[in-house]
Amino acid sequence: MAVETEATIEERTQAFRDHVTSGGKVEMTDWMPDEYRRSVLKFIEMHANSEIMGVLPEREWINRAPSVRRKLALTSKVQDEVGHGQLLYRLAEDLGKPREQMLEDLMAGRTKFHNVFHYPTHTWADVGIIAWLVDAAAILSQKALLTCSYAPYARTMQKICWEESFHIKHGYDIVLSMMNGTEEQRAMVQEALDRWWGPLMQFHGPPTPVEKDKDLAWRIKSKGNEQLRQEFLSMYVPRILDLGLSIPDPNLRYDEETGRWQYTEPSWEELRSVVTGHGPRSQERLAFRRLNYDQGEWVRQAVMTAS
Amino acid sequence: MDMHVYEVFQQQKEGGALVHSGNIQAPDDRLAIHYARELYGRRGESVRLWVIPRDHVLELTDPDLLKPPFDRSYRSVEGYRLRDKLASVRAAREGS
Numbered sequence: 063m064a065v066e067t068e069a070t071i072e073e074r075t076q077a078f079r080d081h082v083t084s085g086g087k088v089e090m091t092d093w094m095p096d097e098y099r100r101s102v103l104k105f106i107e108m109h110a111n112s113e114i115m116g117v118l119p120e121r122e123w124i125n126r127a128p129s130v131r132r133k134l135a136l137t138s139k140v141q142d143e144v145g146h147g148q149l150l151y152r153l154a155e156d157l158g159k160p161r162e163q164m165l166e167d168l169m170a171g172r173t174k175f176h177n178v179f180h181y182p183t184h185t186w187a188d189v190g191i192i193a194w195l196v197d198a199a200a201i202l203s204q205k206a207l208l209t210c211s212y213a214p215y216a217r218t219m220q221k222i223c224w225e226e227s228f229h230i231k232h233g234y235d236i237v238l239s240m241m242n243g244t245e246e247q248r249a250m251v252q253e254a255l256d257r258w259w260g261p262l263m264q265f266h267g268p269p270t271p272v273e274k275d276k277d278l279a280w281r282i283k284s285k286g287n288e289q290l291r292q293e294f295l296s297m298y299v300p301r302i303l304d305l306g307l308s309i310p311d312p313n314l315r316y317d318e319e320t321g322r323w324q325y326t327e328p329s330w331e332e333l334r335s336v337v338t339g340h341g342p343r344s345q346e347r348l349a350f351r352r353l354n355y356d357q358g359e360w361v362r363q364a365v366m367t368a369s
Numbered sequence: 370m371d372m373h374v375y376e377v378f379q380q381q382k383e384g385g386a387l388v389h390s391g392n393i394q395a396p397d398d399r400l401a402i403h404y405a406r407e408l409y410g411r412r413g414e415s416v417r418l419w420v421i422p423r424d425h426v427l428e429l430t431d432p433d434l435l436k437p438p439f440d441r442s443y444r445s446v447e448g449y450r451l452r453d454k455l456a457s458v459r460a461a462r463e464g465s
């Protein structure tokens with residue numbers, strides 16, 4: 063009897079695998095193999111963490127924004143990103159992990175968030191480069207999630223991608239305004255680009271063979287790391303050069319023969335070290351997240367007692 | 370027996386959004402499911418239905434909250450016109 067049950071689970075898992083690899087969708091209440099649940103949960107949790115950690119470098123600039131309109135726009139972007147965190151943590155909770163646990167794991171450094179949010183910001187130009195290029199790199203991965211096999215995630219990504227388009231445009235607007243400014247402002251943009259180029263090239267992760275990428279196999283995501291980086295380069299290298307900026311990589315060029323961008327190998331060692339909490343601002347940002355979490359405790363208490 | 374109204378949400382294709390399709394009246398949850406199937410699923414046009422007691426639906430329509438009269442263009446893609454800015458960056462670049 064036990065043997066028969068085991069075989070049934072294997073058959074179900076195989077049927078599930080066939081279902082998702084042929085483009086089938088999964089809803090929260092559908093049966094799914096534990097491994098799929100764990101993978102999709104981990105993916106969404108990391109995404110949610112990145113949304114709420116990603117606002118910390120930007121919030122540092124709300125009080126220093128150069129005009130009221132910029133202040134409003136930056137505040138709106140921060141509000142959007144935290145909202146994305148809310149939507150994504152909700153999806154993850156439905157997959158079985160309580161929110162408190164996810165926040166505890168994040169603050170204790172047991173779970174990760176994107177590399178780009180572990181770095182400091184130096185000038186207002188960083189805010190422009192982050193909103194324009196970091197959000198652009200992120201939206202490419204996010205658009206590849208619109209066809210995610212986990213349907214609640216795919217539907218949520220429609221709203222998120224729609225909001226992200228304002229972030230990118232606002233970032234581009236900041237960069238263009240500065241490029242229309244003084245020599246000093248243009249230099250600030252170039253310096254910011256020089257600072258962010260390395261982390262941007264690392265952002266999508268090292269090239270991983272398709273057969274080794276579980277998230278691809280389960281159709282959680284639809285594009286591999288290298289493909290996303292190639293798309294990013296194809297879209298943004300021309301736009302960056304168009305502004306008269308230069309890209310700090312002497313080896314960067316488009317190879318007509320292979321139809322691919324060539325570039326200096328990004329430092330995967332730096333990526334690994336940064337996302338495991340050893341980036342220049344990793345601990346400071348986590349401490350700030352913890353401080354806010356603790357200071358907000360009375361609000362959570364009040365909400366629960368009021369209802 | 371009291372009749373209750375249930376709102377029906379229909380998913381027409383796998384993975385799609387659940388879209389409000391109408392409502393039905395039924396004395397209890399079990400029959401509500403049955404009626405929903407008869408009205409919104411009898412031709413195989415749905416892959417999933419959500420049947421929700423109307424009393425459980427919370428509604429918000431207040432325009433002061435949803436369509437406030439302030440300028441919110443700074444929040445939207447339409448709030449930024451880049452064409453002229455881009456043209457002048459290019460002109461300056463070519464001029465130099």
Ligand SMILES: [Fe+2]
Pocket residue numbers: 113142143146222226
């Ligand atoms: Fe976001």
Ligand SMILES: [Fe+2]
Pocket residue numbers: 143197226229
């Ligand atoms: Fe964003």
